[in-house]
Amino acid sequence: MMTIxxxxxxxxxxxxxxxxxxxxxYSLHRLxxxxxxxxxxxxxxxxxxxxxxxxxxxxxxxxxxxxxxPHFGPFILSGVLLVAVYHALNGIRLxxxxxxxxxxxxxxxxxxxxxxxxxxxxxxxxxxxxxxMIIISAIGIYFIFTGVIL
Amino acid sequence: MFLQYMxxxxxxxxxxxxxxxxxxxAPTSDKILYLYNSSSGxxxxxxxxxxxYSVKAVYTSLAWGSVFELLLTFLVFHVFNGFRVILxxxxxxxxxxxxxxxxxxxxxxxIFIYGSNxxxxxxxxxxx
Numbered sequence: 001m002m003t004i005x006x007x008x009x010x011x012x013x014x015x016x017x018x019x020x021x022x023x024x025x026y027s028l029h030r031l032x033x034x035x036x037x038x039x040x041x042x043x044x045x046x047x048x049x050x051x052x053x054x055x056x057x058x059x060x061x062x063x064x065x066x067x068x069x070p071h072f073g074p075f076i077l078s079g080v081l082l083v084a085v086y087h088a089l090n091g092i093r094l095x096x097x098x099x100x101x102x103x104x105x106x107x108x109x110x111x112x113x114x115x116x117x118x119x120x121x122x123x124x125x126x127x128x129x130x131x132x133m134i135i136i137s138a139i140g141i142y143f144i145f146t147g148v149i150l
Numbered sequence: 151m152f153l154q155y156m157x158x159x160x161x162x163x164x165x166x167x168x169x170x171x172x173x174x175x176a177p178t179s180d181k182i183l184y185l186y187n188s189s190s191g192x193x194x195x196x197x198x199x200x201x202x203y204s205v206k207a208v209y210t211s212l213a214w215g216s217v218f219e220l221l222l223t224f225l226v227f228h229v230f231n232g233f234r235v236i237l238x239x240x241x242x243x244x245x246x247x248x249x250x251x252x253x254x255x256x257x258x259x260x261i262f263i264y265g266s267n268x269x270x271x272x273x274x275x276x277x278x
Contacts, residue, residue, distance in 0.1 A: 034233075037230075044268075048268045095159070146182070147180065148181070
């Protein structure tokens, strides 16, 4: 049971020395989740301006595309896409793994206590996540910058 | 966690449809996000899938409106339940967990009502 004394807080999400890739993926899942949650709030506020008519809406779209001068909107959208694709694909992996699917049968722990659950098919899922992330992100970013879906 | 998994999968399906609404299925001849009038020096949005009339055409469709409402419902649950879990781990304890749960519930309801208002008003041909 977690107590206040042994709690290290969010800073422990990013300890690169103590944990492996699964821990890093967990930390990234949380970080991307927070970013997407905050984006949802901003997106709901942003889309509510459709009620104010074409001038307000189009001005807002132009402002969000050119917040600093250069054509920046596609870079923001690409960032959101990358974060969303990672969160979605890792979410599917977690749904599979945390429900005990594609994991080895329970076994008696033996020295040097290397968990089998972090190997085998779990690693295949991680590689698949990486490959799919590259493909989906490439198609999405290509659309965002050119308007063409491959 | 079952509802968190299920809403996550549903967000994947409805989120993909949302992406299609501003891309392949957008009610415009061009499928680019921004189409500017390049003859003047200023940035004037004259077309593209994020142009007002394209977005309004999507919003006023009952099918798309239903998709957005369902997506909003799943998203609000998934996001604020996720925030609740993260905050409860950061600030453990019975009292703080209750405060966090009710705070997230109130904020989630505000976001849900605010987002739903946009969708429902637009479905009734709203806006100016």
